[in-house]
Amino acid sequence: MANLQERIVAPLSGIGSAIERGLAYLGGLTELLGRAFAHAISSPLKRRLSLQRACHQAMVIGVGAVPVISFITFFIGIIMALQGAYELKRFGALQLVADTVAISITRELGPLVAAIVVIGRSGSAFAAEIGTMKVTEELDALETMALHPIGFLVTPKLLAMLVMMPCLTIWADFMGVLGGSVFGVTGADYTFQSYFGATLDALYMRDIITGLVKSIVFALVITGVGCQEGFSTGAGSEEVGRSTTAAVVTSIFLIVVVDLVFTAVFYVTGGA
């Protein structure tokens, strides 16, 4: 009997502990982001310096990611068109390939691919940068100079991400549609003009907005997780590697969860 109880209670206890850890992690993320926002509005001098640093971060995060996002979403656009055409051709509806690509790219793949690229480039870099600064006592040095590491390091990254993620998402949408148009022109009797015309006809403003809303939440998640993992780095250089890996894995997991939640909400509220 005791053994049976143990077999039932132990897994439940494990699940409970995992949920508790997960909630604590999300609480930590929320607190970190809240404090980063608070620093952004703390004083005119801090605001000016944060904006200067945010501009620098925006270049690194946004402009630096354009080439790789362009290539990936362009290819994904072609792949989506090919996959869509395979099925649509069976129903004699090949002309709908532009609609299929437009909707799947703007609502889902554009924001998701942009986020995954930004996680790989910047989320990991946030964790590595802050983690290394912790190991080399640079965070302590900031504190002894009465500079708050969150205001100094997280706020500029957050501001830059909130601006650049939607921009990168719009660019990813455009490149995905451009990729789809290559198939449309070469394999589905479209011209570039008619393909983009069909794309605009297929899209509603809410499709674009859905993707942009997701991209803003992704920006919060990527910045929060990257910086939180950096701050939680322990002693030693191997810890920097651990926190960088954790930042990438956790960010990807959380943006997929967030994506699922938002897609479900948009569907239930009639946005889908």
Added chain:
Amino acid sequence: MMSSTPGTGDDSPPATDAPAGPVISAKDLRVQYGDREILHGISFDVNAMETIVILGGSGSGKSTLLRTLVGLEKPTSGAVWVGGTNLAQASQSELDSARKKIGLSFQGGALIGSMTVGENVALPLLEHTDLNPSTIEVMVRIKLQQVGLIKFQHFMPSQLSGGMKKRAALARATAMDPEILFFDEPSAGLDPITAAGIDALILNLKRALAVTIVVVTHEMASAFLIADRIIVLDGGHIAAIGSIAELKQSTHLRIQQFLNRVPDSDAEDDADHLKLFD
């Protein structure tokens, strides 16, 4: 237990009531990591413009004491007054105000790796003052001149040697003209000539800036050269405190062992081996 004003037993005064006399005052200071107490009720004062060296072996608690004196560690109990603020009870804004009056030169420099040497020195001035960029540029050059690094203003920290990093960190620590300068192992890991150069630099700054200086080190030669008084820490306790002459005359076994570089006696049996780890 917690004494908030030096010399009194009052438990809850405001954290910024400046005590008259010493610029640094620790009262029954205890610091604990988890279940392990590192500092066991330490009390001492540092007077204005005095240079005090905290000496001790590995694991003696000197780095923890330094971190507590600059507010990076909160004491478990006791009070630590720095520049008129009790860091044990200070709010974040009080802690920030206190930190603007101090400068800390870290063991490894702790220069911000993504900024040039000049930008590192300019950082506290940019963040805490409304000075225009040209004035800050002049001040940065003055600070770098003081430490002999004027030609390295545009170098990245990774391009500097260990001694140069320490000097650059010192320039940054003095950027805001602090009242108290802290040094963490200033000559550790340096060759004797460079280490002597750092000692000479500390003495020059002491004369030029008329600041209170607290140095944490385990280098005896360095301590004897720069100290007005020395605190010897052993196992989280103060083993001795006094001038160099007083220390040399001390008959305290641990101090004599430290001064004369005498190792701990070898363990003879299992019980002795275990004692060595206490």
